[in-house]
Amino acid sequence: MSPLLEVHDLHVEIPVPHGHLHAVRGVSLTVDAGESIGVVGESGSGKSITLRALLGLLPQPAQVTKGSIVLDGVDVTGLPERRRTKVLTDAMSMIFQDSLTALNPVMRVGDQIAEVPRRRLGMSKSAAHARAVELMDQVGIPEPERRFRAYPHQLSGGMRQRVCIAIALSAEPRLILADEPTTALDVTIQAQVLEVIDRLRRDRRLGVILVSHDLAVISQTCSRIYVMYAGRVIESGRIGDLLALARHPYTFALLRAVPDPDLPVHRLLTIPGQPPDLAAVPAGCSFAPRCAFAEPGCYEVDPALTPVPDDPDHASACIRVETAPQWLDWTPADVLDLVEKT
Amino acid sequence: MTVTVDKPPRTHGTDEVLGVEGLVQHFIGRRSWTDRLTRTPEHVVKAVDGVDLTLATGETLGLVGESGCGKSTLSRCIMGLYQPNAGQVRYAGEPVRGLPTRAQRRTVQMVFQDPYSSLNPRMTVGQTLGELLRYHRIVPRNQVAARSHELMDLVGLPHDALRRTPRQFSGGQRQRIGIARALALQPRVLIADEPVSALDVSVQATIINLLTDLRESLGLSMVFVSHNIAVVRQVSDRIAVMYRGRIVETGPTEQIFNDPRHPYTQLLLASVPRMLSSTTDGHPIDATESLGTADPLAVVDGEPDADESPYSAHAIEGEHGCRYRPRCPVAMPACVDEPGLLPIAHDPTRAAACWHVDDDRKDEPR
Amino acid sequence: MTVISVPGSATDTVVPTTRRRRKHNVLLIVGLTLFGLLVLAAILAPVLASHDPIQQDLANARLAPGSPGHLLGTDELGRDIYSRLLYGARIDLRVGVLAVVSPFIIGTVLGLVSGWFGGWLDTVIMRIVDVVVAFPFFVLVIALVFALGAGTGSIYVAITMVGWVAYCRIVRGEVLVAKEQEYALAARASGLPTWRILFRHLLPNVVLQAVIYSMSDIVLTILAIVTLGYLGLGVPPPTPDWGSMIQDGQQFLLTQWYLATIPGIAVVITGLALALIADGLVDRFDRR
Numbered sequence: 001m002s003p004l005l006e007v008h009d010l011h012v013e014i015p016v017p018h019g020h021l022h023a024v025r026g027v028s029l030t031v032d033a034g035e036s037i038g039v040v041g042e043s044g045s046g047k048s049i050t051l052r053a054l055l056g057l058l059p060q061p062a063q064v065t066k067g068s069i070v071l072d073g074v075d076v077t078g079l080p081e082r083r084r085t086k087v088l089t090d091a092m093s094m095i096f097q098d099s100l101t102a103l104n105p106v107m108r109v110g111d112q113i114a115e116v117p118r119r120r121l122g123m124s125k126s127a128a129h130a131r132a133v134e135l136m137d138q139v140g141i142p143e144p145e146r147r148f149r150a151y152p153h154q155l156s157g158g159m160r161q162r163v164c165i166a167i168a169l170s171a172e173p174r175l176i177l178a179d180e181p182t183t184a185l186d187v188t189i190q191a192q193v194l195e196v197i198d199r200l201r202r203d204r205r206l207g208v209i210l211v212s213h214d215l216a217v218i219s220q221t222c223s224r225i226y227v228m229y230a231g232r233v234i235e236s237g238r239i240g241d242l243l244a245l246a247r248h249p250y251t252f253a254l255l256r257a258v259p260d261p262d263l264p265v266h267r268l269l270t271i272p273g274q275p276p277d278l279a280a281v282p283a284g285c286s287f288a289p290r291c292a293f294a295e296p297g298c299y300e301v302d303p304a305l306t307p308v309p310d311d312p313d314h315a316s317a318c319i320r321v322e323t324a325p326q327w328l329d330w331t332p333a334d335v336l337d338l339v340e341k342t
Numbered sequence: 343m344t345v346t347v348d349k350p351p352r353t354h355g356t357d358e359v360l361g362v363e364g365l366v367q368h369f370i371g372r373r374s375w376t377d378r379l380t381r382t383p384e385h386v387v388k389a390v391d392g393v394d395l396t397l398a399t400g401e402t403l404g405l406v407g408e409s410g411c412g413k414s415t416l417s418r419c420i421m422g423l424y425q426p427n428a429g430q431v432r433y434a435g436e437p438v439r440g441l442p443t444r445a446q447r448r449t450v451q452m453v454f455q456d457p458y459s460s461l462n463p464r465m466t467v468g469q470t471l472g473e474l475l476r477y478h479r480i481v482p483r484n485q486v487a488a489r490s491h492e493l494m495d496l497v498g499l500p501h502d503a504l505r506r507t508p509r510q511f512s513g514g515q516r517q518r519i520g521i522a523r524a525l526a527l528q529p530r531v532l533i534a535d536e537p538v539s540a541l542d543v544s545v546q547a548t549i550i551n552l553l554t555d556l557r558e559s560l561g562l563s564m565v566f567v568s569h570n571i572a573v574v575r576q577v578s579d580r581i582a583v584m585y586r587g588r589i590v591e592t593g594p595t596e597q598i599f600n601d602p603r604h605p606y607t608q609l610l611l612a613s614v615p616r617m618l619s620s621t622t623d624g625h626p627i628d629a630t631e632s633l634g635t636a637d638p639l640a641v642v643d644g645e646p647d648a649d650e651s652p653y654s655a656h657a658i659e660g661e662h663g664c665r666y667r668p669r670c671p672v673a674m675p676a677c678v679d680e681p682g683l684l685p686i687a688h689d690p691t692r693a694a695a696c697w698h699v700d701d702d703r704k705d706e707p708r
Numbered sequence: 709m710t711v712i713s714v715p716g717s718a719t720d721t722v723v724p725t726t727r728r729r730r731k732h733n734v735l736l737i738v739g740l741t742l743f744g745l746l747v748l749a750a751i752l753a754p755v756l757a758s759h760d761p762i763q764q765d766l767a768n769a770r771l772a773p774g775s776p777g778h779l780l781g782t783d784e785l786g787r788d789i790y791s792r793l794l795y796g797a798r799i800d801l802r803v804g805v806l807a808v809v810s811p812f813i814i815g816t817v818l819g820l821v822s823g824w825f826g827g828w829l830d831t832v833i834m835r836i837v838d839v840v841v842a843f844p845f846f847v848l849v850i851a852l853v854f855a856l857g858a859g860t861g862s863i864y865v866a867i868t869m870v871g872w873v874a875y876c877r878i879v880r881g882e883v884l885v886a887k888e889q890e891y892a893l894a895a896r897a898s899g900l901p902t903w904r905i906l907f908r909h910l911l912p913n914v915v916l917q918a919v920i921y922s923m924s925d926i927v928l929t930i931l932a933i934v935t936l937g938y939l940g941l942g943v944p945p946p947t948p949d950w951g952s953m954i955q956d957g958q959q960f961l962l963t964q965w966y967l968a969t970i971p972g973i974a975v976v977i978t979g980l981a982l983a984l985i986a987d988g989l990v991d992r993f994d995r996r
């Protein structure tokens with residue numbers, strides 16, 4: 001059986017006053033039905049642009065310049081624009097970070113949920129209403145009948161995000177794209193919203209692409225993970241492998257830059273410098289100038305995403321992909337050294 | 343593999359550098375004349391509703407709580423940016439009456455949350471620092487430039503940063519400038535209101551490390567406000583958990599993490615997303631299997647509507663009883679009386695505002 | 709306090725400033741050049757003019773542009789239009805600019821104070837603003853000029869008394885936004901005196917909108933003078949000004965269209981120059 005969604009070598013360019021901003025530079029990913037994959041990376045690494053390219057909803061001047069999107073084994077890339085957008089939006093829905101701006105402030109939330117069943121699926125008014133209430137119930141909104149008539153500003157952030165999820169579900173998608181769905185929420189509420197998304201994935205065998213900058217959130221909700229840096233996937237694999245055996249220095253550093261809530265004071269690893277300007281990406285590995293392990297070769301070739309020797313599911317785009325395992329033997333003192341060096 | 347730096351516990355003096363007593367800050371919503379005609383009562387937001395705090399020399403207090411619980415309001419009251427309705431703020435044991443005096447301003451300084459809006463876009467970094475150094479007469483006029491250079495060194499920025507305007511810096515660099523501005527007055531206390539929340543994870547780490555280093559090298563006391571409990575644990579000696587305008591639990595960081603006493607603190611700690619431990623690696627994940635967040639407690643349903651007063655993140659006029667009661671899984675009839683901060687029997691350094699404070703202690707000999 | 713340089717502090721590279729405002733600001737340059745030329749023409753009027761602007765010559769009345777000796781023709785009294793245009797610029801630009809300066813200053817300061825302090829001060833100032841705004845601009849100006857007596861002096865006073873409200877409202881609105889920005893809080897937190905926060909920190913950040921408005925206000929003022937001229941309350945004849953030239957020319961619109969059109973074009977060019985400057989200023993200084 002072919003995966004639900006396959007993306008091959010996606011490139012997105014955005015024309016800017018002096019040249020082209022290469023926002024996405026060859027991203028490939030796959031999602032199966034009932035699978036949840038995570039995309040992490042720092043701000044500006046192209047996570048949102050990738051998602052929007054999948055839906056055909058890129059911001060104005062941006063354009064997909066290369067790559068293919070295969071949905072259920074059917075390559076939709078060649079379809080005429082209107083038809084492609086329809087096929088893609090029928091199969092996928094998106095949840096955004098800011099639920100307050102994602103909702104129409106002057107429309108009752110229930111009507112916003114009922115809109116798609118009514119307009120696109122052609123349900124009667126009462127059937128659409130019943131459907132909306134059912135969806136609200138499914139995403140865990142208590143007293144859905146009463147809240148049907150609420151306006152967005154009358155609901156708390158967590159409730160609003162659930163409304164957004166209900167709207168996303170109303171089109172009966174098979175894949176949900178969630179762009180930082182919980183970043184604006186408090187931790188206690190975040191846990192609930194993630195739980196809702198995860199339950200839907202299990203119950204409806206939905207595919208989920210969850211974008212976040214929080215590795216812990218991803219590790220709790222996804223089975224596979226893609227780490228993006230400067231418009232590329234630089235490491236991907238099953239979540240456990242990746243967390244335990246990170247092969248790419250960026251992932252390695254990222255994992256140690258976040259404080260662990262369960263550990264007392266520990267020195268955090270920092271990543272010096274800044275990501276490259278995507279309008280003029282230098283030759284070689286784009287992480288090289290910031291990399292603690294860079295060697296002269298890193299400035300010459302940009303390493304491709306290569307499977308790790310004994311794990312075909314785990315790939316890393318680092319020149320040291322072969323030798324990297326030895327990091328595992330590093331003692332805390334070695335890492336401390338690294339901390340002092342950076 | 344994680345690195346734990348073994349440091350001897352830092353010793354602090356017991357003398358108080360900052361004290362807050364019974365602080366109350368209410369915001370009264372605007373009433374239109376139609377509201378007045380129809381006698382609609384005023385909408386009072388009790389952003390800070392009776393807070394007591396003390397900060398000892400060299401100590402870092404972490405202030406955590408959900409969005410809207412009044413953390414920023416409290417910090418601003420401490421800075422004298424609001425005139426509280428009641429209560430007192432003391433700088434180095436000396437009460438602040440009305441606005442802090444020029445000398446008092448130098449005791450307590452603040453680092454703001456948003457590195458993008460907290461610097462004046464039309465002044466260069468050098469002008470910003472120079473103005474403060476001159477107005478507060480920190481150094482003689484002819485040494486202002488030298489002192490500015492020192493400040494740049496202190497926060498790890500190049501000297502030529504002084505000639506640039508804030509827009510030419512990244513978020514992390516701006517936050518360094520914000521820290522330099524606060525340090526220009528040589529304060530004894532630094533109030534940091536979510537100093538890293540607006541920053542990328544990797545940049546966050548550099549700022550946390552910088553604050554930790556400065557605290558050590560300059561002997562600063564700090565109030566570190568954040569909603570990120572992992573970050574707070576990282577920097578604080580003591581923690582105060584705030585819920586709807588009031589402190590509901592306080593105590594030394596480690597004790598609170600090991601044995602939270604207030605149900606809200608328990609929920610907060612249980613909800614923090616945790617990195618999957620490496621023990622599950624290689625374990626095949628079934629599409630129907632739940633990967634959901636750890637604790638069922640985290641999914642307690644009691645989440646508020648924004649318009650329903652008893653459930654909002656801040657307290658508003660006319661409610662009574664424990665403020666956590668509407669969400670509390672262990673509420674009982676006694677909870678219609680609001681508990682104050684009750685001491686925890688076995689540990690005098692801790693207190694929690696819950697009638698269950700001494701129930702089923704983890705460390706109790708059974 | 710000793711300085712310890714912090715190990716492990718990342719000295720990130722400074723972000724290069726590649727912003728569109730770094731480009732040559734064409735709008736601003738063109739606008740300023742155009743306006744500069746107008747001002748130059750006004751200053752050099754005695755040198756540039758070919759005739760005495762008030763010298764009548766009824767024998768050569770209403771000559772078409774391009775007539776020998778009269779570059780842009782003559783008006784109904786045989787006065788040289790080109791020369792009158794130049795001398796008109798002296799009056800109009802001076803009155804236009806000067807009549808905007810004092811409302812600008814008064815309105816900005818009151819708006820700053822009103823927005824910052826709020827409370828009863830704000831209430832009082834805003835009530836006065838409401839009262840002034842309640843009357844149509846021209847009605848109030850005309851009434852005031854009428855009460856004060858015709859002449860440029862009264863025009864200044866009347867326009868100042870009415871015009872400051874616009875600046876006051878603009879600046880107050882900007883201050884209400886800016887004072888909640890963290891940089892304003894930071895300035896307060898570091899204990900700087902209020903006047904310094906207001907004029908050093910807030911003013912440069914809020915004044916841009918007022919400056920932009922003043923550009924169109926100059927044109928409006930010139931038009932106000934035209935209107936006042938209509939009622940005989942403007943610049944007393946025979947002093948040339950563009951307003952009275954347009955008004956005088958209007959009666960001949962069907963036969964000698966250029967009599968009203970040429971000074972009209974002068975007003976339009978002035979307006980254009982100021983609009984370009986305003987746009988250029990936005991590009992150059994708007995930090996949002």
Ligand SMILES: Nc1ncnc2c1ncn2[C@@H]1O[C@H](COP(=O)(O)OP(=O)(O)OP(=O)(O)O)[C@@H](O)[C@H]1O
Binds near residue numbers: 014
């Ligand atoms: N409308 C746009 N016009 C020009 N450049 C854009 C636009 N939208 C995004 N970009 C650029 O494309 C790159 C990728 O942006 P994207 O929004 O995908 O990042 P992201 O990974 O989602 O970051 P974040 O975590 O901040 O949301 C960035 O360099 C960004 O500056």
Ligand SMILES: Nc1ncnc2c1ncn2[C@@H]1O[C@H](COP(=O)(O)OP(=O)(O)OP(=O)(O)O)[C@@H](O)[C@H]1O
Binds near residue numbers: 411656
């Ligand atoms: N100037 C104000 N006028 C009216 N209400 C205010 C004002 N400032 C804050 N509030 C209200 O007071 C409550 C506490 O706000 P505060 O900003 O202190 O919360 P916070 O804990 O800092 O939240 P966050 O984590 O979102 O920053 C909120 O309900 C807020 O809406």
Ligand code: SF4
Binds near residue numbers: 604670
């Ligand atoms: S006092 Fe009662 S309601 Fe409040 S937290 Fe404790 S048990 Fe819950």
Ligand SMILES: [Mg+2]
Binds near residue numbers: 047048049179
């Ligand atoms: Mg994004």
Ligand SMILES: [Mg+2]
Binds near residue numbers: 413414536
């Ligand atoms: Mg806050």
